[in-house]
Amino acid sequence: MNAAKKLASAIALAAVVATPALAGPDDDNLMINEELNMVTETAAPAHLQDAFDTIYSGWRFRTDETQALQIDDFENPAMIFVDQALEYFETVDGTEGKSCSSCHEDGPEQFAGLSATMPKVIGGKLTTMEDLLNAHRAKAMGAEPWKWSGPEMQAMVALIGLQSRGMPMNVAIDGEAAPFWEKGKEMYYTRYGQLELSCANCHEDSYGMMIRADHLSQGQINGFPTYRLKQAKLISKHNRFRGCIRDTRAHTFAEGSDEFRALELYVASRSNGLSVETPAVRQ
Amino acid sequence: MNRTLMTMAVLVFGAGTAAAEMIAPMDVVYDDGAVATSLTGGAPGDVDSGRKIMNKGAGNCIACHAVTDLKDLPFHGEIGPTLDGAADRWTEAELRGIVANAKMMFEGTMMPSFYKTDGFVRLGNAYTGKAHEGDVAPLLTAQEIEDVVAYLMTLKEE
Numbered sequence: 001m002n003a004a005k006k007l008a009s010a011i012a013l014a015a016v017v018a019t020p021a022l023a024g025p026d027d028d029n030l031m032i033n034e035e036l037n038m039v040t041e042t043a044a045p046a047h048l049q050d051a052f053d054t055i056y057s058g059w060r061f062r063t064d065e066t067q068a069l070q071i072d073d074f075e076n077p078a079m080i081f082v083d084q085a086l087e088y089f090e091t092v093d094g095t096e097g098k099s100c101s102s103c104h105e106d107g108p109e110q111f112a113g114l115s116a117t118m119p120k121v122i123g124g125k126l127t128t129m130e131d132l133l134n135a136h137r138a139k140a141m142g143a144e145p146w147k148w149s150g151p152e153m154q155a156m157v158a159l160i161g162l163q164s165r166g167m168p169m170n171v172a173i174d175g176e177a178a179p180f181w182e183k184g185k186e187m188y189y190t191r192y193g194q195l196e197l198s199c200a201n202c203h204e205d206s207y208g209m210m211i212r213a214d215h216l217s218q219g220q221i222n223g224f225p226t227y228r229l230k231q232a233k234l235i236s237k238h239n240r241f242r243g244c245i246r247d248t249r250a251h252t253f254a255e256g257s258d259e260f261r262a263l264e265l266y267v268a269s270r271s272n273g274l275s276v277e278t279p280a281v282r283q
Numbered sequence: 284m285n286r287t288l289m290t291m292a293v294l295v296f297g298a299g300t301a302a303a304e305m306i307a308p309m310d311v312v313y314d315d316g317a318v319a320t321s322l323t324g325g326a327p328g329d330v331d332s333g334r335k336i337m338n339k340g341a342g343n344c345i346a347c348h349a350v351t352d353l354k355d356l357p358f359h360g361e362i363g364p365t366l367d368g369a370a371d372r373w374t375e376a377e378l379r380g381i382v383a384n385a386k387m388m389f390e391g392t393m394m395p396s397f398y399k400t401d402g403f404v405r406l407g408n409a410y411t412g413k414a415h416e417g418d419v420a421p422l423l424t425a426q427e428i429e430d431v432v433a434y435l436m437t438l439k440e441e
Binding site: 190191192193194195196197201205206209210211212213242245246247248249250251252 | 347410
């Protein structure tokens with residue numbers, strides 16, 4: 001028997017022998033606060049159709065207990081941080097004696113729709129929500145920048161993201177964004193580290209399967225920042241990327257690096273069409 | 284360890300025993316993905332040790348493979364095929380090749396190469412996220428590979 005044939009027989013055997021575990025996403029429907037219906041499954045965007053027919057939110061791969069924490073805002077542990085961000089929004093900081101609300105008098109609601117289109121190219125630079133927040137702090141308020149994955153920054157990213165909840169992710173990948181997107185795509189398929197694993201190995205080729213105790217999702221970012229039960233705080237997109245690359249025994253990239261900006265754009269584009277779920281809850 | 288050092292170590296520690304020579308990762312010869320000769324130069328693998336290496340922390344094979352014989356250990360993955368009956372499907376030489384560098388047998392496979400020291404992209408210092416410095420050790424030593432192979436050879440169903 002050649003290798004391919006032997007393997008086919010091994011896999012056929014596996015199908016019979018292995019205990020049927022959670023295969024693929026579940027069939028649950030995500031309705032938040034009994035009124036906001038979320039798209040957790042939709043046709044893959046055109047640029048992804050070689051890889052997938054359908055994209056799924058990470059919510060569909062979590063246990064019922066974890067899922068339940070996201071269907072009611074009173075249960076959602078991330079909302080504490082959103083409330084804190086509302087306070088920061090009103091708090092004067094920096095040399096100009098201003099708060100966010102000094103300029104944005106209508107409150108964070110003004111930013112409905114913004115997060116669904118981020119990151120985007122502004123003035124030739126690929127810009128994330130974290131970049132926007134720190135730029136405004138510096139320019140309008142004369143305030144010190146917030147740390148990328150720090151509690152203030154991610155709380156504010158969550159508050160702004162919440163204004164787009166339920167809207168479809170819709171980042172641009174053409175025009176000025178194209179070279180950044182290409183770079184992010186190349187990273188997504190690069191097999192990093194001593195384990196030589198790419199994002200695609202886990203989140204495209206193996207989603208729905210168990211890797212050790214973890215049920216692999218498609219690695220979508222429509223719910224970020226997410227509240228991670230394991231860490232009991234909000235996790236930024238770049239922190240998640242850093243962890244996933246580190247786990248391949250690789251020299252990872254820094255949060256806020258140009259590499260991770262490009263990767264963020266590419267991964268966000270794989271979520272195009274899924275509802276913004278910010279702030280999501282994960283295991 | 285570079286090859287000369289490794290050979291010296293074998294010469295020193297192996298003095299008195301048969302002229303056993305450890306095969307360094309770069310010197311392994313693959314024939315259709317299989318490796319005919321023992322990587323330790325003859326010392327047989329230890330089944331019990333191999334069984335332990337299958338678990339978390341060492342080879343972490345069960346992160347991706349289910350094995351009925353290891354059902355006392357929690358959380359077997361599903362990325363690769365179950366290894367039940369592996370010794371019925373493969374020869375010892377083939378199993379050695381698969382564990383040492385599965386990419387020689389299965390082109391483009393997701394399975395990591397456990398006895399390889401070069402050709403990595405952004406090699407890190409274990410799981411620290413920092414850059415690796417200095418000599419590169421393979422994921423498993425020659426002895427550990429032989430131990431795992433000895434264990435896999437016990438997985439028979441027929």
